[in-house]
Amino acid sequence: MRQITFAPVFREWQRVAREVLAGGLAPNEVVWEELHGEQPGLGMFDEAATQQAKARVRVPRSFVEIAKRVACHRSARRWDLLYRVLWRLTHGEPHLLEVTVDPDVYELARMDKAVRRDVHKMRAFVRFREVAHDGETWFIAWFEPAHHIVELNAPFFRDRFAGMRWSILTPDRCAHWDGRMLSFTDGVPRSEAPVEDRVEALWLTYYGSIFNPARVKTHAMQAEMPKKYWRDLPETAILPALLREAPSRTAEMIVRSRSKAAPADEFHPAPVPDSTSLTTLRKAALGCTACPLYRNATQTVFGEGPKHAPLMLVGEQPGDQEDRAGRAFVGPAGQLLNRALADAGIDRDQAYVTNAVKHFKWEPRGKRRLHAKPGSREIAACRPWLEAELAAVKPRVLVLLGGTAAQSVLGSKVRVLRDRGQWIESEYCARTMITVHPSSLLRAPDGEAREKNYEAFVEDLKTVARELAKSGRGDRCQAFLIDP
Amino acid sequence: MDLERKLSILADAAKYDASCASSGTTARNSRAGGMGSTTGAGICHSYTPDGRCVSLLKVLLTNYCIYDCLYCINRVSSGVQRARFTPDEVVKLTMDFYRRNYIEGLFLSSGIIRNPDYTMEQVLQVARKLRQEHGFKGYIHLKTIPEASPELIEEAGRWADRLSINVELPTPADLDVLAPEKNLTRIRGAMTVIERKITQSKAERRESPKAPVFSPAGQSTQMIVGATPADDRAILTQAASLYREHKLRRVYYSAFSPIPDASSKLPLQAPPLVREHRLYQADWLIRFYGFEVSEITESRNLPLDIDPKLAWALRHPAVFPVDLNRASRELMLRVPGLGVRNVDRILAIRRWHKLRLDDLTRLHVPMRKVMPFITTVDHSPHRIERTMRIPEERQLDLFDPAQTALTGEL
Structure with missing residues (x-):
């Protein structure tokens, strides 16, 4: 039995293993003793023998690559295993590495895989924090590798962050790059590492936003990001909150999409008095509680205009300003509508203007009340009011502004952008047209698009004006048009 | 609007794109200047609780969009809150995140603003600044707009490691219903343009390693599954044809998940995650195992209870x-x-x-x-x-009740 003492790094092992192999010592005749500290290893063989040994050893190139990594493994048995495989490769089994199920090769592959995984995780999970050091910016990370991989992995970080000055601190070894060369020092405690960074808050924001709460798969996450790393990953701080909120965020998405949260019995068709008097209808609508929207709205916003107006315009629902004023289309969208009507040569005062839904639906965002699209149940609950208005006014031309109005009158099959600008015969009016809602023009991304969309809107209204001008059914229509 | 708020809106809007790959590109490093490196192998820097990795900073330049694709949270008719990054903001975020080793690079996409060319030009500005002003050597994935002019697509290929155009839905008819502004012929036309440039660049680089690269990590696409009634055979046939004709690196399948403020034309339930998983299994069988689409989709849809390979084996005991x-x-x-x-x-x-x-x-x-x-x-x-205990016949619900989404795991 021969005891071989050597510094436990690959280069040293490679040197002495060549000598031992040349000396013809079988694996069971050698004990590998790791030498720690600075004392020099004892040369057992003379220089000539070493050179000779080097020339004679022939192994597959892949063995050297694997051995370099396995040498970084924390297991004390690695040297023994490496030598056994080396011995077998050079004693009649040159193909040994191909037999992946051989117990020695299997063990070697297992260790190799553990080191490669550790190397990969270090590349993934090192998190630099920016600090000012001697008037210069340094990036410092703390990481706890499972194996002795700091020196093996440092060139990767050098190649990637060559333009920065950085240090990676670990309990075993620390790697440093000053912009010119790599250096290594002994391990340090965690307390040496910085604890905060100015960009981390943004990173957490990103991490929380990119996660899709509708598909929680925590097992998949933990398989790739085991808990032992969590301590040094800043983003894991918000994990518990993300997981806690995931079910409710998903539920909210589903609810918001179809307002299924409220039971159906909260939505009734509004009980409308059997009358064609707009005053009677308006009064009755003030107390409407057919759907829950009345609870958060200031007041019912009923339609207004001449009783026998030839044109009726139907919008979506009152907005913030309409809700306060109690009148339809007085806010920004209303002003845009006025301008467009004027440009098309139509006098708004002669039109009856109303909405498909008579209460303002909104969600709080900060101090503002943000418009929320009415759901199909709310539209259905409110439809009787619109039907009563249509029956009372009996317009010759009906213009539906936007999807909600179109859905209320024509059902869900229509598409605003596809069907706009054409005459459709509806249940309520032989000349019915869909066009966009003026608020969609306000949402256009830029001035150019807004201008284009506005022109298309006015074009639709001009078609309406021409239709109104046709007829000749009495003075009403003539009076209606501003000088064309 | 502050940067943090913008980031949360525009990352949230980007998360329905499944791809986060940062692999398969040429090896580069920054030892001669600049910042960053690629080795060809991707690195996942973190994992979110949905089991997906975070490899790239995946954001939209803006979620304003003039299109009205019903499955998309950013469609013009959606009430979602809007935001827009300036190109410089995205460049700075990318560099700040990269320096701290949070990411491998950038995956930039955008809603269509003004017109396709204007939008593509904005996206290119970010990539150009990163590569030219900052010498960024990390990974860049650019979402390409099929309607943009070929010169812009060509420039995108010069800066990007990967280009992608989403086919979005498996059949042209599905697109007509849900994404009226998109057109499969035009999408595949743009894919052909990209594929030719990739092949050409590869050939040139075999002659001379100094020849310019063009999207060295290839192109990929994404299909949304479960938003339309298209069956698995239609989906896989489309995928196989994309792999064959445009040499795509990957086709991603994304289970349609409920989005806030969804259109009523969409099925509203938990994302069909099992179906998505089976499609990926089938995709692998087609690409690496020598299976034909027709062999694994004899009954049009893949079985949900057993994997497609086992199902095939049980059907062919001989x-x-x-x-x-x-x-x-x-x-x-x-x-x-x-x-x-x-x-x-x-x-x-x-x-x-x-x-x-x-x-x-x-x-x-x-x-x-x-x-x-x-x-x-x-x-x-x-x-x-x-x-082999053959699993008993049981008709699983293609669309699990919303319960799955609420309890989380499958």
Whole structure:
């Protein structure tokens, strides 16, 4: 039995293993003793023998690559295993590495895989924090590798962050790059590492936003990001909150999409008095509680205009300003509508203007009340009011502004952008047209698009004006048009 | 609006794109200047609780969009809150995140603003600044707009490691219903343009390594699954044709998940995650295992309770058992439980000794799964029906009730 003492790094092992192999010592005749500290290893063989040994050893190139990594493994048995495989490769089994199920090769592959995984995780999970050091910016990370991989992995970080000055601190070894060369020092405690960074808050924001709460798969996450790393990953701080909120965020998405949260019995068709008097209808609508929207709205916003107006315009629902004023289309969208009507040569005062839904639906965002699209149940609950208005006014031309109005009158099959600008015969009016809602023009991304969309809107209204001008059914229509 | 708020809106809007790959590109490093490196292997820097990795900073430049694709949260008719980054803001975020080793690079996409060319130009500005002003050597994935002019797509390929155009839905009819502004012919036309440039650049670089690169990590696409009634055969046929004709690196399948403020034309339920998983399995079988689409979709949809390879094996008992000491690679690839790597290992091992069950254990082969289908020196199965418990017939709901989404896991 021969005891071989050597510094436990690959280069040293490679040197002495060549000598031992040349000396013809079988694996069971050698004990590998790791030498720690600075004392020099004892040369057992003379220089000539070493050179000779080097020339004679022939192994597959892949063995050297694997051995370099396995040498970084924390297991004390690695040297023994490496030598056994080396011995077998050079004693009649040159193909040994191909037999992946051989117990020695299997063990070697297992260790190799553990080191490669550790190397990969270090590349993934090192998190630099920016600090000012001697008037210069340094990036410092703390990481706890499972194996002795700091020196093996440092060139990767050098190649990637060559333009920065950085240090990676670990309990075993620390790697440093000053912009010119790599250096290594002994391990340090965690307390040496910085604890905060100015960009981390943004990173957490990103991490929380990119996660899709509708598909929680925590097992998949933990398989790739085991808990032992969590301590040094800043983003894991918000994990518990993300997981806690995931079910409710998903539920909210589903609810918001179809307002299924409220039971159906909260939505009734509004009980409308059997009358064609707009005053009677308006009064009755003030107390409407057919759907829950009345609870958060200031007041019912009923339609207004001449009783026998030839044109009726139907919008979506009152907005913030309409809700306060109690009148339809007085806010920004209303002003845009006025301008467009004027440009098309139509006098708004002669039109009856109303909405498909008579209460303002909104969600709080900060101090503002943000418009929320009415759901199909709310539209259905409110439809009787619109039907009563249509029956009372009996317009010759009906213009539906936007999807909600179109859905209320024509059902869900229509598409605003596809069907706009054409005459459709509806249940309520032989000349019915869909066009966009003026608020969609306000949402256009830029001035150019807004201008284009506005022109298309006015074009639709001009078609309406021409239709109104046709007829000749009495003075009403003539009076209606501003000088064309 | 402050940067943090913008980031949360525009990352949230980007998360429905499944791809986060940062692999398969050329090797670069920053030792001669600049910032960053790529090795060809991707790195996942973090994982979110949905099990997906965070490899790239995946954001939209803006979620304003003039299109009205119903499955998309950013469609013009959606009430979602809007935001817009300036190109400089995205460049700074990318560099700040990269320096701290949070990411491998950037995946930039955008809603269509003004017109396709204007939008593409904005996206290119970010990539150009990163590459030219900051010498950024990390990974860049650019979402390409099929309607943009070819010169802009060409420039995108010069800066990007990967380009992608989403086909979004499996059939042209689906697109007509849900994404009226998109058109499959135009999408595939743009893919052809990109594919030709990639092939050309590869050929030039074989002649001279100094020839310019063009999207070295290839192109990919994404299809949304479960938003339309298209069956798995239609989806996989489309995918196979994309792989064949445009040499795509990947087709991603994204289970349609409920989005806030969804259109009423969409099915509203938990994302069909099992179906998505089966489609990926089938995708692999087609690309690496020599299966034809028709072979695995005999009943139009993939079975949800067992994987497509096992389903095929149970339908073809005459092929089995397969003798692992003699069978061809093609035949071994058909054995449920044997993957490409293990098949190649078995081929190497059996040159030196006869395979036994012990050997398979060491290869981490799922023994209970493979045993009914193989013979080794020390094993030969009884009839498949006796050893393999065929799962009882059960019609699973393609669309699980919303409950799955609420409880989370499958």
